[in-house]
Amino acid sequence: MKELRFDPLNIVVCGIGGQGNVLAAEVLGSAMCDRGFRVAVGETYGASQRGGSVMSHVRVSAKMDPSVLIPSGEAHIIIGFEPLETLRMVRKYAGKDTTVVYDPRPVYPLGVLQGIQQYPAVEDIAAEIKGLTSMALAVPAAGIAMEAGDSKAANIALLGAFSQLPGAPLSREDLEKILSQRFKGAVLEINRRAFAMGCEAAGKGAE
Template identity: 70%
Template sequence: MKTLRFDPLNIIICGIGGQGNVLASEIVASTMNELGYRVAVGETYGASQRGGSVMSHVRVSETEDLGVLIPSGEAHIIIGFEPLETLRMARHYAGPDTMIVYDPRPVYPLGVLQGNQSYPPIEDIIKELEECSSEAHTVAASDIAVEAGDSKAANIALLGAFSRLTGSPLNTEELSKVLTQRFQGDVLKINQKAFEAGCAAIDEKGGNAS
């Protein structure tokens, strides 16, 4: 069991409905719990079935029983499945010690597709995320998932990237082991491929935890 970089360690996993956010948070929380940490999980949902916001708070401690909600400005890691949702969370929860790993591929809401709303330039989102955190890593998780064989595996690609962050409480071996327990057959192979590619994306940036 790793010593936590911060105690409590606060993790936010965010995106929109249907991207696998809840599964990702459940994997992180249950793995931490099995390793002996005390874990609290809180989730908030927008109109998730229509592509609304979904956010999970995962709080981890070696000794404390924690409340489920992360205080403003006190997230240590943000895992984002959609860039604008990541920015919304970062504006409220990021602080000087926050690390962010996210997929920069936009998922446009209906209002944008209909021309009634605008979506910020992705370059502006990337710049602001870099400015409001200690580290911000883009990982093309959606593209990785498609290349692995299933677009639904983007969440697993981001978990691979998360495992390679210097401040991650879980290492690559621990999360990789969980995949073999959760999935079987071709689904396991696809998720393993996506996970490994997510790891490689961080390693190539020089942000790995080894």
């Protein structure tokens, strides 16, 4: 079993409703339980319907039952499915040891599409995320998912990238095992492709 860099290890999974954030947190929790860790997966916050903000707390320990909620400034890893939502979580939960892996493709809210609101420049978002964390890795998960065969596999692509992070408590093989348990047939093959491509993108230091 891989050792935890921090105990408890605190992981935030965040994004927009409909992106598969909750499933990603469940897969992480299942894989870590399978490896013998004690895991707490927190409630999702915000509006969970498509288009609303969604976040999950995942806390992992090798020696105790962790409480559910991650204190502000104490996230060690943030997995983000949308850049502005990732920045919001970074501002609240990141500390000097935080690593972030996120998809830099924006999902514009209705107000922006209607011209009522403005969305910050993606370059500015990326710069602030990088400045507030010890490591920030941008992985084009949505594009990877489309190439793999299904746009809904972006969450699996990001899990692949996550498995390559320094300090990740799970190996590529750990997560592939859970994918094989969760999915079958053509869906499994698509998710395997997305996962492998996410691993490769992280290994190349994708921007």
